[in-house]
Amino acid sequence: MPLPRHKLRSDRTDLLTELIDGWVSLAQLTPFRDLQEQAPPWASISQGAAGNAYALWHIAKRRSQPSVLVGAQRWWRFAVRAAERRSGFRSAAFNRIPITASVPFGRPGLHVVETLLDHERAKPTRSGLTKLAASLRRKATTPSEFMAGQAGGLTAALHVARWTDAPEMREVADTLAGRLLDAPAMPVNGFAHGQVGVQHALLTWFEHTRTPPPANLVAQLVSPTDAEIIARVPTLAGSWCNGLPGFVMLWVKAYELTGDPAWRDRAREAVHTLATLPSTSGSLCCGAGGHAYALLALARIDASEDWHSTALTLCTRGLSQVADHGVFRGLPGLVCLAVDLITPGTPRFPLVEA
Numbered sequence: 001m002p003l004p005r006h007k008l009r010s011d012r013t014d015l016l017t018e019l020i021d022g023w024v025s026l027a028q029l030t031p032f033r034d035l036q037e038q039a040p041p042w043a044s045i046s047q048g049a050a051g052n053a054y055a056l057w058h059i060a061k062r063r064s065q066p067s068v069l070v071g072a073q074r075w076w077r078f079a080v081r082a083a084e085r086r087s088g089f090r091s092a093a094f095n096r097i098p099i100t101a102s103v104p105f106g107r108p109g110l111h112v113v114e115t116l117l118d119h120e121r122a123k124p125t126r127s128g129l130t131k132l133a134a135s136l137r138r139k140a141t142t143p144s145e146f147m148a149g150q151a152g153g154l155t156a157a158l159h160v161a162r163w164t165d166a167p168e169m170r171e172v173a174d175t176l177a178g179r180l181l182d183a184p185a186m187p188v189n190g191f192a193h194g195q196v197g198v199q200h201a202l203l204t205w206f207e208h209t210r211t212p213p214p215a216n217l218v219a220q221l222v223s224p225t226d227a228e229i230i231a232r233v234p235t236l237a238g239s240w241c242n243g244l245p246g247f248v249m250l251w252v253k254a255y256e257l258t259g260d261p262a263w264r265d266r267a268r269e270a271v272h273t274l275a276t277l278p279s280t281s282g283s284l285c286c287g288a289g290g291h292a293y294a295l296l297a298l299a300r301i302d303a304s305e306d307w308h309s310t311a312l313t314l315c316t317r318g319l320s321q322v323a324d325h326g327v328f329r330g331l332p333g334l335v336c337l338a339v340d341l342i343t344p345g346t347p348r349f350p351l352v353e354a
């Protein structure tokens with residue numbers, strides 16, 4: 001006889017609670033040298049020590065558990081140490097990606113973590129905030145895309161502004177949004193490297209500034225067919241970075257800002273296609289974790305199915321298919337997802353949804 005649904009859900013909630021507690025304890029004890037058992041880079045938010053620090057901050061805030069910030073500070077110091085080495089941000093696989101202005105891959109990500117942690121101190125300094133504002137503002141020639149450039153910077157600025165209320169971050173966000181609105185459109189590609197992520201960041205900025213998006217932006221929102229998205233990078237069709245989940249996040253945001261039910265229907269259609277695709281990894285970036293966050297975004301605007309339950313299944317499935325470190329590629333990202341799945345409040349894909 002199958003287990004009743006509520007019993008299944010409570011069993012999985014217990015499992016995820018144990019996972020979160022276990023990972024938090026482990027993160028307090030893991031030595032710096034363990035980072036080097038994973039292929040570099042070792043400092044970044046995406047797959048290094050800054051990602052572990054960010055995940056611990058996320059847990060501390062979502063669970064109102066300030067004691068976890070001690071571990072976050074510890075991993076922050078590891079990230080600074082790793083960043084002193086060339087392998088902090090570079091590896092054979094990362095030599096061609098521009099990382100200077102990248103929040104997930106580069107030094108601006110460390111400044112994001114420093115700023116968030118600094119804000120939690122009894123006597124905050126302005127060290128992280130000053131560095132973050134300078135690094136995000138630096139170049140008008142920075143690529144527009146999310147992963148390497150200004151769309152990721154805009155989203156990070158809005159995220160930090162939400163948590164710290166720092167006026168500098170709102171000014172940086174306004175600057176980056178202005179640049180992105182003036183920039184020529186990128187190829188559609190996917191969320192991480194194309195116009196999808198740029199438009200999502202801009203819609204998020206309009207949402208935060210409580211301004212309706214202009215009609216020309218809404219008219220230009222990208223909407224290829226599911227088949228076209230799958231055909232572009234078939235091996236990553238189920239990923240947030242290059243596949244359908246990234247588009248779902250854009251279309252959910254489009255519905256939230258315009259109220260046009262066509263965007264909700266488009267997101268729902270893509271999610272049904274997603275359910276038919278094989279899963280290739282567990283991570284937030286490339287696999288089940290990002291798929292789960294897309295379902296949680298859809299759950300905000302659509303109650304026609306139990307998207308939360310499917311996201312729980314994806315989270316538990318993804319746990320065994322991730323690297324050890326970092327938010328985008330590693331287990332800490334799935335721990336953030338686990339916290340979001342079982343804690344009251346609004347789930348937000350770390351640094352992707354401000």
Ligand SMILES: [Zn+2]
Binds near residue numbers: 239240241242285286
């Ligand atoms: Zn990816």
